[in-house]
Amino acid sequence: MERILLIGSGGREHALTVALLHSPSCEKLWVAPGNPGIAREAECVALRLDDHTDLARWCEQQRVTLVVVGPEQPLCDGLADVLRQHDVDVFGPSKAASQLEGSKGFSKDLMQRLSIPTAPYRRFGMHEHAAATDYVLQHAVPVVIKYDGLAAGKGVVVAATHDEAQRAIDDMMRGMFGDDGVVIEGFLEGEEVSVFAICDGERFLLLAPAQDHKRAGDDDTGKNTGGMGAYAPAGIATAEVMERVSTSIVQPLLRGMTEMGTPFIGCLFCGLMVRDNHPSVVEFNVRFGDPETQAVLSVLDADVAALLASAARGALDPSTVRSTQRGSACNVVLASAGYPDQYEKGLPIAGIDRAEEDPQVTVFHAGTAMKNNQLVTNGGRVLGVTAIGETLDEAMRRSYAAVEKITYATKMFRTDIGKKAR
Numbered sequence: 348m349e350r351i352l353l354i355g356s357g358g359r360e361h362a363l364t365v366a367l368l369h370s371p372s373c374e375k376l377w378v379a380p381g382n383p384g385i386a387r388e389a390e391c392v393a394l395r396l397d398d399h400t401d402l403a404r405w406c407e408q409q410r411v412t413l414v415v416v417g418p419e420q421p422l423c424d425g426l427a428d429v430l431r432q433h434d435v436d437v438f439g440p441s442k443a444a445s446q447l448e449g450s451k452g453f454s455k456d457l458m459q460r461l462s463i464p465t466a467p468y469r470r471f472g473m474h475e476h477a478a479a480t481d482y483v484l485q486h487a488v489p490v491v492i493k494y495d496g497l498a499a500g501k502g503v504v505v506a507a508t509h510d511e512a513q514r515a516i517d518d519m520m521r522g523m524f525g526d527d528g529v530v531i532e533g534f535l536e537g538e539e540v541s542v543f544a545i546c547d548g549e550r551f552l553l554l555a556p557a558q559d560h561k562r563a564g565d566d567d568t569g570k571n572t573g574g575m576g577a578y579a580p581a582g583i584a585t586a587e588v589m590e591r592v593s594t595s596i597v598q599p600l601l602r603g604m605t606e607m608g609t610p611f612i613g614c615l616f617c618g619l620m621v622r623d624n625h626p627s628v629v630e631f632n633v634r635f636g637d638p639e640t641q642a643v644l645s646v647l648d649a650d651v652a653a654l655l656a657s658a659a660r661g662a663l664d665p666s667t668v669r670s671t672q673r674g675s676a677c678n679v680v681l682a683s684a685g686y687p688d689q690y691e692k693g694l695p696i697a698g699i700d701r702a703e704e705d706p707q708v709t710v711f712h713a714g715t716a717m718k719n720n721q722l723v724t725n726g727g728r729v730l731g732v733t734a735i736g737e738t739l740d741e742a743m744r745r746s747y748a749a750v751e752k753i754t755y756a757t758k759m760f761r762t763d764i765g766k767k768a769r
């Protein structure tokens with residue numbers, strides 16, 4: 348039986364909370380720091396996430412058998428390494444392996460060396476402003492400019508013109524996000540899909556493919572956001588595509604990481620562009636995705652605690668999974684008007700209980716807080732309204748019916764989550 352500490356506070360962690368609590372192997376679950384939705388189901392603890400040694404000691408005291416890390420930052424900061432030094436099992440990669448997300452240049456160089464399909468690219472250091480400008484002016488548009496380090500999802504510009512590309516390079520080279528330099532890469536055509544691989548360093552298991560909706564407005568208009576909704580499974584990732592993801596992407600990557608002495612244990616998030624049944628890698632992340640996880644875990648029929656524990660111990664056990672695709676799920680994100688720019692916080696939220704009267708609906712909390720005993724908005728993405736159904740249509744209908752029952756003054760959402768699938 349597992350005594351689990353889950354790290355994080357978003358919708359992804361609320362979905363992980365629900366999945367872990369439903370696991371026969373879960374004896375006890377703590378979440379640090381959690382959020383008001385998570386607090387209704389599990390014990391939230393106010394641990395300092397930046398003091399890794401303190402966290403490891405707490406785990407020893409509480410006899411924690413498994414730590415599951417939600418967000419990338421603690422992983423890139425080396426949390427998993429410190430926990431392992433204290434003999435605590437962790438579902439999440441080491442600092443060295445987290446470079447797959449923490450440095451786009453690292454991940455592009457590795458993919459090139461391992462012949463993993465991805466867009467052609469070049470890396471430029473902070474002292475190479477002029478060279479980067481020359482390169483981009485000779486490059487066809489659209490062209491993609493990426494900050495090399497972590498930039499909270501904001502470090503990517505898909506430039507439609509040379510002017511725009513030039514501006515992006517100027518901003519990044521001026522140190523807008525830090526001094527890690529830039530990657531300039533070719534534009535990939537196709538449709539995006541996210542595939543999560545549960546990895547134990549050697550073996551892996553692919554979960555249901557999902558499709559995020561990154562733009563703020565319907566029909567993929569407006570600004571890029573952290574994700575306005577997702578559905579799973581995504582039909583664009585056919586069996587043929589999933590086979591290619593296994594053999595041309597995840598397998599060589601895991602082998603390459605092990606050969607470098609930095610085996611990957613955790614959730615490998617493959618952000619893919621699919622064209623004519625061929626997937627190319629847009630990015631790797633070293634953790635579950637948000638808002639995809641809410642949909643992917645909703646269709647996963649498994650003892651998730653046992654699955655993640657087996658991966659963390661280097662002995663992935665596929666028998667913990669009955670099905671990765673039990674029906675379909677649709678997760679509609681309820682955001683705050685103004686997101687991803689300025690928005691108001693602290694507005695009272697009502698109707699979640701009514702929305703959850705449908706037993707197929709779960710409302711995951713992302714940016715909420717309690718103020719004087721009242722649930723209020725506390726972020727750009729507030730809730731994730733997720734429904735399951737036998738078909739995607741059914742899941743979408745249920746999810747949007749539940750969305751109607753939830754009210755707050757700045758409520759904003761996309762009305763077309765899942766439509767692309769048809």
Ligand code: AMP
Pocket residue numbers: 466491493500503505532533534535536539561618629630
């Ligand atoms: P990333 O943070 O690398 O996932 O990039 C954010 C978004 O930019 C992706 O989800 C894509 O929509 C887009 N993007 C990034 N790289 C490319 C590329 N090479 N071709 C087309 N679109 C891209």
Ligand code: GLY
Pocket residue numbers: 559573574632635636637638639
């Ligand atoms: N859904 C995109 C991400 O989690 O990075």
